[in-house]
Amino acid sequence: MDFLNKLVLPLSPQHILLLHYMLMLIFSLFIPFISILSGGIFFSLYFRNRGLKENNHHLIKFSKEIVEVVTINKSMGIVLGVLTLLTSILVFIQLYSASAAYAITFLFISLLLMIIGLVLIYTYRHSLKFSDLFEAIKDFHTQDKAVESEIQELRRSNTNLSMRSGVSGFIFIFISIWMFVAGVTLPTYSDSMANKNILTILLSWLVISRFIPVLLIACAFTGATLLFIYFYWDGGKKDDDASYLGFVKNFSIRLTFVSIIILPLFLLIDLVILPNNTLSASVFVYTSLALALIFAAYHYLYVMIRNQNLKYTLHVFITLILVIVFSVVKDQLSLANASELRTVEMGAQYAEVMQKLTGEGAAPKISGEDIYKNICSSCHSFDHKVVGPPYKQTLPKYKGDVDKLVAFILHPTQNNPGYPPMPNPGLKPAEAKAVATYILKEVKKYE
Ligand code: HEC
Known part of the structure; x- marks a missing residue:
C-alpha cells in the first residue's frame, strides 16, 4: 500500500501524542456504539426467533424495541459507526503505515463490513415496522380470496426479509468488530505478527483474547443500556404492562451481571501477555481503575437483584461507560509505548523535513x-x-x-x-x- 505513504505527514512526538488522544476519544464513542449495536441485534434476533416459534407477543415486542433502542437512528449509525472508524483509519495511516501497514488493511475491511452490516440492520429495523402492520391485519378477511392470499404471501416474505437481513447484518457487524480488534491489536505486536495470513491472525490467541472481552462488554453494556432506557431515561417507560417490564428487567440485569463476571480475568490476561515494552505505570493504573469499576458495577447489580429494585440503574450504566473509556485509554497508552521507537524515528524525520522547509537550500535568513x-x-x-x-x-x-x-x-x-x-x-x-x-x-x- 505505497499510496498510503503519500498521505502521511511528518509528525513530531507532540503530534503523535495528540493522535493517540484522538484515538482515545474516537474509540470511546465507537466501542460503546458497536457494543450495543452487536449485542442488541443478537438478542433482538434471538427473541424474535423464539417469539415467533412460541407465538409469544412479549418476546416479539421486546425484539422490535431492542433494535429501536440500539440503532438510535440512521444518522447516528453513520456518525458513530462509520465516521469514527474512518477517522481512526486516517490516524492509523499517520501512525503505522510504515511499521504495521497490514493493521490498516484490517481496519479497511472492518469499515467495509460495518457499512454493509449497518445497511442490513436498518433494513431489519424497517421490516419490523411492516411486521406490526401485517400483525394488525392478520385476521382481515374479504370475499376476495386472491387479495387475502396475496397479503399472506407479502407477510411471509416480509418475515423472511427481516430474519435474513437481521441475521446477515449481525454476521457482518460481528466480523467487522473482529477485524477491528485485530487491526488495533496488531501494532502492539507488530514483530510477532508480520507475514502471517489473515485467518491465522484472526484466530491467534492474541486477537481472540482481546475479542472475547469486547463481546462480553457488548453484552454487559447492552443490558445496562436497556435498563437505563426502560427504567431511568425520561422517568422510564410507563405505558407497558407490569409483567412485560418485569421480564425486561430480569433479562437486562441478569445479562449484565453474567457478562461482567469473567471480564476481570481478561483484563489480567492482557496485562500478562502484553510485551514488556508496552507496559508503564499508567497502563497499570488504568487497568486497576477499570477493574475497580467492574467490581463496583458488580456490587450495584447484586444489590439490585437482592432488593428487587432498580435504584442503581444509572450507576451501572455510567460505571460501564467508564470501564470502556479506561480500557480504551489503557490500550492507547500501551500502543503508544509499543511504538516509542517508531516515534523517535518519526521525530527525526520530522526534524529533517522542518530543516528543509526553513533552512538549507533557501538563503539563510541571518541578519x-x-x-x-x-x-x-x-x-x-x-x-x-x-x-x-x-x-x-x-x-x-x-x-x-x-x-x-x-x-x-x-x-x-x-x-x-x-x-x-x-x-x-x-x-x-x-x-x-x-x-x-x-x-x-x-x-x-x-x-
Ligand atoms: C573578544 C573580543 C573580540 C570580538 C568578540 C571580536 N573581535 Fe574583532 N578583533 C579583536 C581584537 C583584539 C582585534 C585585533 C587583533 C589583531 O589584529 O591583532 C580584532 C580585529 C578585528 C578586525 C581587524 C582585522 C584586520 O585585518 O586588521 C576586524 C575586521 C574584526 N576584528 C572584526 C570582527 C568581527 C566582524 C567580529 C564579530 C563577528 C569581531 N571582530 C569580534 C577582538 C574581538
Whole structure:
C-alpha cells in the first residue's frame, strides 16, 4: 500500500501524542456504539426467533424495541459507526503505515463490513415496522380470496426479509468488530505478527483474547443500556404492562451481571501477555481503575437483584461507560509505548523535513546587524577603540573585498600591533558573510 505513504505527514512526538488522544476519544464513542449495536441485534434476533416459534407477543415486542433502542437512528449509525472508524483509519495511516501497514488493511475491511452490516440492520429495523402492520391485519378477511392470499404471501416474505437481513447484518457487524480488534491489536505486536495470513491472525490467541472481552462488554453494556432506557431515561417507560417490564428487567440485569463476571480475568490476561515494552505505570493504573469499576458495577447489580429494585440503574450504566473509556485509554497508552521507537524515528524525520522547509537550500535568513550587535560589538566599535581596533581604522584596507574579510573573521590572525589576538567568534560561513557585508557597508558612514 505505497499510496498510503503519500498521505502521511511528518509528525513530531507532540503530534503523535495528540493522535493517540484522538484515538482515545474516537474509540470511546465507537466501542460503546458497536457494543450495543452487536449485542442488541443478537438478542433482538434471538427473541424474535423464539417469539415467533412460541407465538409469544412479549418476546416479539421486546425484539422490535431492542433494535429501536440500539440503532438510535440512521444518522447516528453513520456518525458513530462509520465516521469514527474512518477517522481512526486516517490516524492509523499517520501512525503505522510504515511499521504495521497490514493493521490498516484490517481496519479497511472492518469499515467495509460495518457499512454493509449497518445497511442490513436498518433494513431489519424497517421490516419490523411492516411486521406490526401485517400483525394488525392478520385476521382481515374479504370475499376476495386472491387479495387475502396475496397479503399472506407479502407477510411471509416480509418475515423472511427481516430474519435474513437481521441475521446477515449481525454476521457482518460481528466480523467487522473482529477485524477491528485485530487491526488495533496488531501494532502492539507488530514483530510477532508480520507475514502471517489473515485467518491465522484472526484466530491467534492474541486477537481472540482481546475479542472475547469486547463481546462480553457488548453484552454487559447492552443490558445496562436497556435498563437505563426502560427504567431511568425520561422517568422510564410507563405505558407497558407490569409483567412485560418485569421480564425486561430480569433479562437486562441478569445479562449484565453474567457478562461482567469473567471480564476481570481478561483484563489480567492482557496485562500478562502484553510485551514488556508496552507496559508503564499508567497502563497499570488504568487497568486497576477499570477493574475497580467492574467490581463496583458488580456490587450495584447484586444489590439490585437482592432488593428487587432498580435504584442503581444509572450507576451501572455510567460505571460501564467508564470501564470502556479506561480500557480504551489503557490500550492507547500501551500502543503508544509499543511504538516509542517508531516515534523517535518519526521525530527525526520530522526534524529533517522542518530543516528543509526553513533552512538549507533557501538563503539563510541571518541578519549581519544582529550578529554585529550580539557578538562583535562587545569588542568593536566603528569609531573608537574597545578591545579591538575601531573598524574605521582597520576596514579601509579591505577595500570592500567581502571574501577577504570573511576569511579573516573565520580565521582571525594577528594584524594590529598593540592589540591582543582576536579570538575566533565561531561563525558559520554564511553568518560571517552577512556580518562582513554589514560592517563594510556601515563603515562608509564614518569616512
Ligand atoms: C573578544 C573580543 C573580540 C570580538 C568578540 C571580536 N573581535 Fe574583532 N578583533 C579583536 C581584537 C583584539 C582585534 C585585533 C587583533 C589583531 O589584529 O591583532 C580584532 C580585529 C578585528 C578586525 C581587524 C582585522 C584586520 O585585518 O586588521 C576586524 C575586521 C574584526 N576584528 C572584526 C570582527 C568581527 C566582524 C567580529 C564579530 C563577528 C569581531 N571582530 C569580534 C577582538 C574581538
